[in-house]
Amino acid sequence: MTFGGLDREAVEALESPLARVVELHEEVTSTQEVARGLAREGRERTPHGTLVVGGVQTGGRGRLGRAWGSPRGGLWMSLVLRPRIRAEEASRVTPTAAVGVAKALWELGVEARIKWPNDLLVEPGGRKVCGILAESSIENLPVASKRAASEGLEDRRLDFVVLGIGLNANLDPADLGLPEHEATTLRSELGRDVDPLDLLGTLLSRLDAELHRLKDFEAVLDDWRALDCTLGRPVKVQSFGETLEGRATDLSPEGALVLALPGGRKVELYEGEVEHLRRET
Ligand code: BTN
Numbered sequence: 001m002t003f004g005g006l007d008r009e010a011v012e013a014l015e016s017p018l019a020r021v022v023e024l025h026e027e028v029t030s031t032q033e034v035a036r037g038l039a040r041e042g043r044e045r046t047p048h049g050t051l052v053v054g055g056v057q058t059g060g061r062g063r064l065g066r067a068w069g070s071p072r073g074g075l076w077m078s079l080v081l082r083p084r085i086r087a088e089e090a091s092r093v094t095p096t097a098a099v100g101v102a103k104a105l106w107e108l109g110v111e112a113r114i115k116w117p118n119d120l121l122v123e124p125g126g127r128k129v130c131g132i133l134a135e136s137s138i139e140n141l142p143v144a145s146k147r148a149a150s151e152g153l154e155d156r157r158l159d160f161v162v163l164g165i166g167l168n169a170n171l172d173p174a175d176l177g178l179p180e181h182e183a184t185t186l187r188s189e190l191g192r193d194v195d196p197l198d199l200l201g202t203l204l205s206r207l208d209a210e211l212h213r214l215k216d217f218e219a220v221l222d223d224w225r226a227l228d229c230t231l232g233r234p235v236k237v238q239s240f241g242e243t244l245e246g247r248a249t250d251l252s253p254e255g256a257l258v259l260a261l262p263g264g265r266k267v268e269l270y271e272g273e274v275e276h277l278r279r280e281t
Helices: 008-012 031-039 087-107 186-190 196-211 214-227
Strands: 021-028 050-057 075-081 112-115 119-122 127-138 141-143 158-167 234-239 242-251 257-260 266-269 273-276
Touching (some): 008 021, 008 196, 021 031, 031 050, 031 158, 075 196, 087 196, 112 127, 242 266
Parallel strands (some): 021 050
Antiparallel strands (some): 050 075, 075 158, 127 141, 127 158, 242 257
C-alpha cells in the first residue's frame, strides 16, 4: 500500500496541474530515481506535473549523497517539473518549493520554518519535519542545479527538474531512527494523523501556486524571508570541503545564502550544510 492508502483515481480527481500523470508505488528504491527514469522518456509520456509516490523507499536519498530513512507513514514523493525557465534559473526551484511546502504546513496547522537551503523545521529546537531535493537535467546532462550559473549554461535549455519531497507525516519520530531532538513528524506536532489526500492536495496546490512565481522570484524570496529561521543567525557552513563561520545576512537575488564573515567580507553560497549556532545573549 502506498502512502496512507492513496488511490490513483482519488489523486487524479484533485485535478492538480502537478498530478497530470500519477504513479503510486508500494515500495521503491527512491521516487527520485523512478521520476528521473520517467522524465528521460520525454515530455509526451512524462509531462510537467508527473507525480511519483512511494509507500516505502528502500534507497531514499537526501542532499549531499546522504541516505534518507523512508519507512511507511511518510509522504515520499517526487515531481517531474518542466518549468519554462532558463538553465541558470534552476537554482530557484528549491527555495520556491520550500515556500510552497512551508505554506502548506501552516495551512495544516504546523508552523514550519525554512532552514536554508532545503529543510523545514519546527520550533522549539529546530526539529526537521521535511526535506527537499531538487535535481535538474540540462539537455540530458544531469547537473547540480546550482552549478548551471557558474558554468556558463545560460543559453542551455532546462530539460526537467525532479523535485523530491520527504515529509515526515503519519509516523513517530522514533520510526525514523533519528534522535528526537533532530526530527519531528506531523503526527507528533498535531497529535493526530493527517488525511493523506488532504495533505497531498494541500501540498500540490501550494507548490503549484509558488512554481507559477518562478519568474517573479523576488516575490518568492520575500515570502521565503518571512518564513525563514536562518537569516540573522550566527551559522557554521560546510561548503565544498570548506568550513565557514559567520552571520547569515540575506539571500542573493538568485537564492544564494549571503554570509558575513568576521572582518566584514561577504560571500554567497549556493550549496552547503548549515549549522545554526547559538545566538549571542
Ligand atoms: C534532504 O533533506 O537532504 C532532502 C531529502 C529528500 C527526500 C525525498 S523523499 C522523496 C524523494 N526520494 C528520495 O530518494 N529523496 C527525496
